[in-house]
Amino acid sequence: MVKLRPASFLMLGMLRLGVRSGYAIKKATDISVRFFWPTSFSQVYPELTELEQNGLVTRRDDSHGARARSAYDVTEDGETALIEWLRSPVTTPLKFRDEGVLRLYFADELSREEQLRLVWRIRERARASELELRENILPLADPLTGKGIAFPGIVAKLGVDTFAYVEQWLGRLEAELEEAPPQDRG
Amino acid sequence: MVKLRPASFLMLGMLRLGVRSGYAIKKATDISVRFFWPTSFSQVYPELTELEQNGLVTRRDDSHGARARSAYDVTEDGETALIEWLRSPVTTPLKFRDEGVLRLYFADELSREEQLRLVWRIRERARASELELRENILPLADPLTGKGIAFPGIVAKLGVDTFAYVEQWLGRLEAELEEAPPQDRG
DNA sequence: GGAAGCATGTAAAGTGTTACATGATTTT
DNA sequence: AAAATCATGTAACACTTTACATGCTTCC
Numbered sequence: 001m002v003k004l005r006p007a008s009f010l011m012l013g014m015l016r017l018g019v020r021s022g023y024a025i026k027k028a029t030d031i032s033v034r035f036f037w038p039t040s041f042s043q044v045y046p047e048l049t050e051l052e053q054n055g056l057v058t059r060r061d062d063s064h065g066a067r068a069r070s071a072y073d074v075t076e077d078g079e080t081a082l083i084e085w086l087r088s089p090v091t092t093p094l095k096f097r098d099e100g101v102l103r104l105y106f107a108d109e110l111s112r113e114e115q116l117r118l119v120w121r122i123r124e125r126a127r128a129s130e131l132e133l134r135e136n137i138l139p140l141a142d143p144l145t146g147k148g149i150a151f152p153g154i155v156a157k158l159g160v161d162t163f164a165y166v167e168q169w170l171g172r173l174e175a176e177l178e179e180a181p182p183q184d185r186g
Numbered sequence: 187m188v189k190l191r192p193a194s195f196l197m198l199g200m201l202r203l204g205v206r207s208g209y210a211i212k213k214a215t216d217i218s219v220r221f222f223w224p225t226s227f228s229q230v231y232p233e234l235t236e237l238e239q240n241g242l243v244t245r246r247d248d249s250h251g252a253r254a255r256s257a258y259d260v261t262e263d264g265e266t267a268l269i270e271w272l273r274s275p276v277t278t279p280l281k282f283r284d285e286g287v288l289r290l291y292f293a294d295e296l297s298r299e300e301q302l303r304l305v306w307r308i309r310e311r312a313r314a315s316e317l318e319l320r321e322n323i324l325p326l327a328d329p330l331t332g333k334g335i336a337f338p339g340i341v342a343k344l345g346v347d348t349f350a351y352v353e354q355w356l357g358r359l360e361a362e363l364e365e366a367p368p369q370d371r372g
Numbered sequence: 373g374g375a376a377g378c379a380t381g382t383a384a385a386g387t388g389t390t391a392c393a394t395g396a397t398t399t400t
Numbered sequence: 401a402a403a404a405t406c407a408t409g410t411a412a413c414a415c416t417t418t419a420c421a422t423g424c425t426t427c428c
Contacts, residue, residue, distance in 0.1 A: 225388090
């Protein structure tokens, strides 16, 4: 059996949720898991082709007049692969690669004023992400919850709450930096 | 001027903190920012060579007997580049690419029991990361704080607190899943 | 009639990870 | 004597992002 990556399971999972075309998968990802697993057209189309070649999805023509469109369905093999992945131990170690936090690590190079500006910027970024999740992503997941599909909503809520927590944490850091005078080095 | 990436600034920043060799930069990263910006030997060495070619660092021989070693210093241009990066707006959007959360998104495919196992696994992963940060990374940053270098400690604390928050959040989710019976679909 | 959105893809560049390769020194 | 750690690098592979390329349909 072929080795599948998380990106492959993103396709399989989205198809299982009723999303049909490559275009729609990319769009659906943008308004759902993009904070946790973003993707692009140039990833989606080759991935679907590969999945079809391996018999995990089937493709059929779904053109509307002159506009070409392919619709995909998950095969039994595809469903098995998806579920086995969900059941298997999570091997990739948790990390949170983020340029903002990397900058923060080296912020002792800056003056107190500039440090505050940096922290503020990182906080604003967290705030913007939280807002985006809360206003544009969570509401789309709610109707699914009513239909017995709970986890898209759960994941959106996890994102909202985590980003809000980071935002508050950075707010407290700002307050502390404003109060405490910078210490002498050495 | 050449375009520098976050990885370049990781090198410059570590050198500014007193780390001297490529080997030491990789090791220092492993016990400090690796959760937010991991690196590898195969990234460090070419990166240092490039930085030297662009005049942002200088290299000198620091061999001990037959064991070869290069020591690097940040030039004025290098310091300027680092500080300008720290001052510039954070452009990269905040995302938290994580396979665990991606799985969670599709967890409606699983039985309630399997859902609980998945959530538990993700929570264990968060717990392990929190522990690693709290026990092995935070203590190393504390002595720096006493010397007026505060941000390595701040970043470690941010990591500890955030992972602890996620851990608790997932713990509550587990409790809710245990209580609530799975809803019928459709 | 123009803009936005639907729809599919390829090519190239950039970035990151893993495997390979070598050898010295220090610690157990 | 063996294991762990110090030290530097190359090569291959995997993955992601950006740019390019095209054309239809729907909404304003």
